[in-house]
Amino acid sequence: MSSSDVTREGLRGVRPGREAETGAGVGRGRDRRRRGGRAEQPMVPQAEFTSYYGRPVLKPPGWKPLNIAGYFFLGGLAGAGSVLAAGAQLTGRPVTARAMKLSSLAAVSGSAAALVHDLGRPGRFANMLRVLKPTSPMSVGSWLLAAYGPAAGAAALLDRAPAVVPLPLRRAGGAAATAAAALLGPAVAAYTAVLAADTAVPAWHDGHRELPFVFVGSAAAAAAGMAMVVAPVAENGPARSTAVLGAAVENAATALLEHRIGVVAETYRQGTAGRLMRASQVLSAVGAAGALFGGRSRAVSAAGGVALLAASACTRFGVFHAGLESAKDPKYTVLPQRERLGRRRAGQSGARGRV
Amino acid sequence: MTGTTPRPDPAAEAGHSGGQARVGFFTDTSVCIGCKACEVACKEWNAVPEDGLELTGMSFDNTQGLGASSWRHVAFVEQAKPLGAGTAAVDHSGVDVLALAAQGSATPVEKAAITPTTPGPPSPDGRTELRWLMSSDVCKHCTHAACLDVCPTGSLFRTEFGTVVVQQDICNGCGYCVPACPYGVIEQRPGDGRAFKCTMCYDRLGAGMEPACAKACPTESIQFGPLEELRERAAGRVAQLHELGVTDARLYGHDPEDGVGGDGAFFLLLDDPEVYGLPPDPQVTTRDLPAMWRQAAIAAAGLLGGLAAVFAAHGRPGRNRR
Numbered sequence: 001m002s003s004s005d006v007t008r009e010g011l012r013g014v015r016p017g018r019e020a021e022t023g024a025g026v027g028r029g030r031d032r033r034r035r036g037g038r039a040e041q042p043m044v045p046q047a048e049f050t051s052y053y054g055r056p057v058l059k060p061p062g063w064k065p066l067n068i069a070g071y072f073f074l075g076g077l078a079g080a081g082s083v084l085a086a087g088a089q090l091t092g093r094p095v096t097a098r099a100m101k102l103s104s105l106a107a108v109s110g111s112a113a114a115l116v117h118d119l120g121r122p123g124r125f126a127n128m129l130r131v132l133k134p135t136s137p138m139s140v141g142s143w144l145l146a147a148y149g150p151a152a153g154a155a156a157l158l159d160r161a162p163a164v165v166p167l168p169l170r171r172a173g174g175a176a177a178t179a180a181a182a183l184l185g186p187a188v189a190a191y192t193a194v195l196a197a198d199t200a201v202p203a204w205h206d207g208h209r210e211l212p213f214v215f216v217g218s219a220a221a222a223a224a225g226m227a228m229v230v231a232p233v234a235e236n237g238p239a240r241s242t243a244v245l246g247a248a249v250e251n252a253a254t255a256l257l258e259h260r261i262g263v264v265a266e267t268y269r270q271g272t273a274g275r276l277m278r279a280s281q282v283l284s285a286v287g288a289a290g291a292l293f294g295g296r297s298r299a300v301s302a303a304g305g306v307a308l309l310a311a312s313a314c315t316r317f318g319v320f321h322a323g324l325e326s327a328k329d330p331k332y333t334v335l336p337q338r339e340r341l342g343r344r345r346a347g348q349s350g351a352r353g354r355v
Numbered sequence: 356m357t358g359t360t361p362r363p364d365p366a367a368e369a370g371h372s373g374g375q376a377r378v379g380f381f382t383d384t385s386v387c388i389g390c391k392a393c394e395v396a397c398k399e400w401n402a403v404p405e406d407g408l409e410l411t412g413m414s415f416d417n418t419q420g421l422g423a424s425s426w427r428h429v430a431f432v433e434q435a436k437p438l439g440a441g442t443a444a445v446d447h448s449g450v451d452v453l454a455l456a457a458q459g460s461a462t463p464v465e466k467a468a469i470t471p472t473t474p475g476p477p478s479p480d481g482r483t484e485l486r487w488l489m490s491s492d493v494c495k496h497c498t499h500a501a502c503l504d505v506c507p508t509g510s511l512f513r514t515e516f517g518t519v520v521v522q523q524d525i526c527n528g529c530g531y532c533v534p535a536c537p538y539g540v541i542e543q544r545p546g547d548g549r550a551f552k553c554t555m556c557y558d559r560l561g562a563g564m565e566p567a568c569a570k571a572c573p574t575e576s577i578q579f580g581p582l583e584e585l586r587e588r589a590a591g592r593v594a595q596l597h598e599l600g601v602t603d604a605r606l607y608g609h610d611p612e613d614g615v616g617g618d619g620a621f622f623l624l625l626d627d628p629e630v631y632g633l634p635p636d637p638q639v640t641t642r643d644l645p646a647m648w649r650q651a652a653i654a655a656a657g658l659l660g661g662l663a664a665v666f667a668a669h670g671r672p673g674r675n676r677r
Contacts (some may be wrong), residue, residue: 018575018592019601021387052632053413055420056617061534062543083659092673120528120548124508127527131509133643136529139507139524152420186655193654194647198505198640199534205640207645212654220658242662329532334629337636343634353573 012073039268043172049338051330058200060327061089067118071111072192073313075145076219077226078107080246084223086182087238088231089175096239097161099176099230101222104181105156108149108188115145141188148188151180182349189219196323203268203326203335205263207257212216213253214319218312220246225287227310228294228301236294236301243291243308247284250315262339276318285309363498363616369513377517378560380569380577382491384594384631385604387576389489393427394418396571400556401426405545420632422493423544424471426553427568430631432488488633491577492567494519494540494553495608496619496637502532502552504641509552517582517619518555526550537615537637555619576633582619589623601625607633614638629660 005012043112051057061068085100087093112277116125154177161170193215196207204211220242227239254277258265268277290304364376397403406424411417414431421428434631452651496518502517509523512531521541528548532541541552556566564570569579576586589606596604608618609630628635 010413017573018383018386018578020386020574021597043647050627050629052432052630053411053416054604055632057539057629057632057634059533059536059542060540061421062530070426080658080662083662087662091666091669092671116441118530119457119528120543120550121526124525124527127510129527131507133504133507135510135644136507136531137644137647138505138529142507159468182658186658187651189658190655192642194651197647198644199531200501200537200637200640201534201541203671206644208643209650212647212651213657216654220662234672237672238665241665241669245661245665249449282476323534330629331636332631338629341636 002261005047025222038319039323042187046173049331049334051334051341052194056328056332057330057333058132058327060324061199061201061299062120064118065320065324067114070282071114071118071221072177072196072215072316072320074107074111074114075192075311076189076215076312076316077151078104078111079148079185079187080216080219080223081107081226082148082155082178082181082185084227084242085155086178088179088227088235089239093231093235093238096227096231096235100227101152101156101159101178103223103226103230104152104303108145108152110147112145117257133231137191138200141191141195143214144184144191148184151177151184155181164235171179186216190216196319199323201327203322206258206264206336210253210260211258211319214250214315216250217246217253218315221250221284221287221308222246222312224291225305225312227292228308233294233296233298233301240301240304241293243267243304244288247288247291248313250312251281254315263335264326267298267326267329267332268318271325273318273325276314276321280311280314280318283296283307283314283348287311363611364558365500365513365616366515366517369669371515373515374538374585375517377619378555378580379491379496379517379585379618380555380566380579381578381589381623382493382620383578383589383623384488384490385592385601385625387429387489387491388574389415389429389431390489390573390648391418392426392571392573392579393491393568394429396447397427397553398424399569402529403551421540421542421552423542423547423551425501426493426551428492430462431487432490432626432628432630434488434626434630435487436486436626443460447637448487451607482643485527486625488625488631490622490624490632491568491572492631494555495538495615495621496553498611498616498619499639500615501535501537501641502550504639505531505535507531511563512633514557514560514591516555516560517532517559518558518560518638519619520554520557521552523549523551525574535640537634537639549553585621589621592623596623614629614642633642 081100083105085097088096101109116122119125129146132141132143158170158177184279189213193212196204197211199205216281222241224239224246228236231239258268267273287304288305290300294301367517395665397655403424403426411419416431418425418428431574487521500519507524507529508527510522511519514520525668526549528543530543543550551641559566565579569577586609589609593604593606605624607624608621
């Protein structure tokens with residue numbers, strides 16, 4: 001169907017290949033079009049979702065679940081734990097305060113190790129502090145950790161510092177570090193939700209309104225669980241109340257998230273993520289019961305605390321795996337976007353009276 | 356087409372003042388022949404390593420998709436759909452192929468009962484394959500690029516040409532850009548750890564040359580040039596194809612008002628984007644970031660305030676024993 005000819009005078013009728021008459025001359029289509037026959041195929045409305053050989057549209061993150069979901073858990077435990085430590089110190093619960101400071105230091109150290117370990121080039125971890133970018137939750141988080149980590153460390157170490165360290169330094173420095181860690185802690189516990197939500201991963205991004213509450217609730221429950229394990233019964237009243245509140249917020253926010261994200265909610269209910277999320281619900285119910293009825297028994301309280309820690313970990317790993325699944329299946333990318341496009345087009349044609 | 360809307364200038368927004376026109380790709384899939392010269396040229400020029408030689412069984416596509424070591428990817432789609440004014444359900448049972456053969460190859464197209472692209476009779480399992488769509492995919496070099504927004508090291512940056520490039524000496528392989536990309540383009544290279552993607556041949560652009568893929572494309576399916584010019588040319592091409600009866604020709608990624616502010620590399624497609632493995636309505640995730648930070652701030656304040664209230668309610672252990 002080339003329309004050019006080679007003549008003695010050179011090429012005639014050439015056209016750039018990019019103007020090729022694709023589809024012209026196929027069958028008897030052109031004639032039919034002129035006769036006003038079946039030139040145009042009716043556009044069949046999108047009945048079901050299509051994809052390219054079922055391959056994912058998105059790339060799931062290459063993050064290792066143990067590193068990153070583990071960090072979500074540890075960061076929450078550390079951050080909320082620092083608030084509990086400060087509260088315990090202020091209200092005369094020294095055993096709880098000391099234990100929670102140590103727990104936060106251990107958790108934030110584990111967080112940093114997991115984060116560096118997950119880098120493709122661990123040797124370049126310091127590049128994280130090369131710039132401060134508000135558009136990058138990971139950049140903001142790096143700076144947060146750079147401030148929070150030393151504060152949590154100082155709070156824990158000054159609390160147990162040997163007598164060589166002068167008493168005023170131990171007292172004032174310890175109080176300042178404890179307060180700084182308590183103020184930065186909630187930010188550390190909450191920002192990880194933004195870290196996950198600020199991606200194209202449907203299960204995370206679509207839940208960006210609820211995810212911070214899931215994470216903060218889960219962090220509070222985990223830290224309260226840790227306090228129920230380490231603190232004596234006489235001191236653990238606030239921890240037990242926090243445990244019940246945290247578990248309630250975590251579960252309510254999760255339910256709301258699953259309700260709001262439409263078809264993508266399947267990823268929170270199926271497979272590995274589904275099992276983890278269900279385990280989290282059961283464990284947090286057990287933990288909350290332990291918190292409610294553990295006022296007199298250290299063993300009941302501690303068992304409830306362990307259940308809460310496990311519940312929090314299950315939530316973080318569940319959310320992580322739901323994200324992976326939602327990125328791997330093109331259905332969760334295409335269907336919600338199709339719906340959004342359909343709604344927008346319906347709105348447009350309604351407003352302007354054109355397609 | 357919203358021709359009057361002022362186009363965003365990402366290079367100027369990023370601080371470049373040279374007045375360099377934004378350049379891009381217009382990939383016209385209607386003339387793609389699936390030769391993969393773009394894939395080869397890209398690998399050769401950019402010294403992109405081999406990333407697996409496997410047969411997928413999905414058409415002729417063994418590259419499978421874009422990734423750390425595939426910066427151009429030719430998709431092959433086989434469809435039982437008509438191309439342009441052709442019809443998929445043509446019955447050729449009455450055609451005498453021997454008589455046709457006797458005519459030789461001089462039969463005018465209009466008189467030919469069978470052309471290379473008309474379908475044969477349906478196979479026993481009912482398939483009437485007719486249309487073969489080929490499309491060379493590439494990084495879209497978004498106006499609002501999520502990968503660039505979320506990069507914590509500043510390794511990803513906006514060039515003076517309006518393109519998005521990874522600085523390999525800075526990338527520490529955090530992998531955040533990977534799930535941030537709404538098109539699934541950028542990826543960490545196994546064994547290396549750092550993130551890689553199309554640079555639109557930044558080195559060649561600097562020397563005033565066109566990218567290797569566009570240079571190698573034999574049908575000008577991949578067209579490189581100033582984005583404004585490409586958009587005009589693309590609009591004309593769609594009109595031409597519609598005139599020819601190819602009514603399902605449409606542009607993808609050309610609209611500066613879409614979820615990513617328009618692509619620096621846009622496409623002419625012959626079917627819905629998802630058929631080619633492209634998202635139908637991509638959005639830059641950072642568009643919702645202010646809302647996310649707000650929710651996180653409320654949640655964090657709630658944690659601090661909630662625990663303060665709990666401790667206040669419980670008081671000191673000695674005085675308020677339950």
